[in-house]
Amino acid sequence: MPSPIRPDLAALSSYQAEEYLSLDHPIDKLDANEVSVDLPDWFKQKLGAIAQSEILANRYPDGSYLNLKKLIAEYTGVQPDQISLGNGSDELIRSLLIATCLSSDSKHGSILTLEPTFSMYGILAQGLGIPVIKVPRHHNDFSIDIEAANIAILSGTIKVVCLVHPNSPTGNLLNAQELAWVRSLPEHILVVIDEAYFEFSGHSLVPELAQHPNWLILRTFSKAFRLAAYRVGYAIANVELVTALEKIRLPYNLPTISQLAAELAMGHRHELLSNIPEICQERDFLFTQIKNLGISVWKSDANFLYLRTPKDSEILSSLKTKGTLIRQTGGGLRLTIGTPNQNQRTLERLKESINYF
Numbered sequence: 001m002p003s004p005i006r007p008d009l010a011a012l013s014s015y016q017a018e019e020y021l022s023l024d025h026p027i028d029k030l031d032a033n034e035v036s037v038d039l040p041d042w043f044k045q046k047l048g049a050i051a052q053s054e055i056l057a058n059r060y061p062d063g064s065y066l067n068l069k070k071l072i073a074e075y076t077g078v079q080p081d082q083i084s085l086g087n088g089s090d091e092l093i094r095s096l097l098i099a100t101c102l103s104s105d106s107k108h109g110s111i112l113t114l115e116p117t118f119s120m121y122g123i124l125a126q127g128l129g130i131p132v133i134k135v136p137r138h139h140n141d142f143s144i145d146i147e148a149a150n151i152a153i154l155s156g157t158i159k160v161v162c163l164v165h166p167n168s169p170t171g172n173l174l175n176a177q178e179l180a181w182v183r184s185l186p187e188h189i190l191v192v193i194d195e196a197y198f199e200f201s202g203h204s205l206v207p208e209l210a211q212h213p214n215w216l217i218l219r220t221f222s223k224a225f226r227l228a229a230y231r232v233g234y235a236i237a238n239v240e241l242v243t244a245l246e247k248i249r250l251p252y253n254l255p256t257i258s259q260l261a262a263e264l265a266m267g268h269r270h271e272l273l274s275n276i277p278e279i280c281q282e283r284d285f286l287f288t289q290i291k292n293l294g295i296s297v298w299k300s301d302a303n304f305l306y307l308r309t310p311k312d313s314e315i316l317s318s319l320k321t322k323g324t325l326i327r328q329t330g331g332g333l334r335l336t337i338g339t340p341n342q343n344q345r346t347l348e349r350l351k352e353s354i355n356y357f
């Protein structure tokens with residue numbers, strides 16, 4: 001039967017989130033880099049009370065998001081008009097691809113990704129018919145192969161360079177040489193610096209934004225702020241870029257409850273972020289323990305670790321059977337840091353699985 005759907009979509013796969021709610025045993029969900037501890041009750045109660053008194057369910061949300069933008073501007077040290085809000089930073093990735101790569105004559109610009117990296121850049125680009133040029137990172141430390149990246153850029157089609165800082169799934173920050181390269185990228189290329197894990201790494205390129213009108217920094221409330229369920233992300237860039245993103249986004253893209261949750265989180269950020277040192281400590285402890293098992297594992301500046309074993313698929317399913325969900329991606333396994341109890345269980349289950357295979 002003839003179909004109205006684009007034939008090239010058949011070759012695409014959607015982002016695969018693990019199915020876990022239907023499992024009949026409790027699961028340590030360590031596959032999506034969320035913080036494993038839910039928001040405190042006092043926060044939920046406050047948010048519930050605010051929602052009760054402030055949300056008019058029959059009205060659209062405040063589409064300017066000015067209050068939230070002001071709070072984020074204060075948190076990040078920029079102006080409110082340098083911020084665009086998205087239904088998760090995923091939505092902003094799609095908007096920036098539309099704003100830069102799509103062309104009315106179908107000769108779309110392409111994007112450059114440094115692999116392995118966050119898969120949504122490629123998935124969203126392909127969904128829009130935008131070509132993705134993938135350059136592999138160096139095998140030993142996952143730093144960028146700058147020479148290969150420059151050769152790709154010489155093709156002349158690249159409109160966006162996608163950088164994740166620290167990178168997911170590998171956990172590494174941009175090193176001095178990579179930073180110098182990023183600073184040297186020409187102004188006709190949009191440089192996306194995805195700082196989804198900033199609160200764990202403590203390293204940001206926001207202070208350099210003023211000198212680079214072609215940089216756009218992405219952040220999210222889904223990770224350290226524990227608001228994944230509410231879907232709030234933001235972009236920080238110069239006003240011209242932000243204006244372009246605002247033209248692309250859907251009206252009312254953020255539900256009122258999500259705005260209120262993010263506003264409350266900004267106001268209580270010191271309490272919400274207070275467990276970050278413990279997560280980082282646990283991460284470094286787990287790194288050493290996993291290394292001691294003889295597994296290849298890399299130092300991380302985020303809330304996850306990246307490992308490679310000769311039997312990744314078998315280890316993944318063995319852990320799942322034992323009750324630990326992690327993610328297989330980019331030719332390795334990415335493991336989110338959980339609570340101390342979860343991490344201990346992960347280690348034991350990893351040990352059992354490694355010994356078995």
Ligand SMILES: Cc1ncc(COP(=O)(O)O)c(C=O)c1O
Nearest residue numbers: 088089090118168196220222233
């Ligand atoms: C690097 C990176 N960027 C963006 C996102 C998406 O975040 P959000 O929940 O804001 O859409 C993720 C989620 O895992 C991520 O790892």
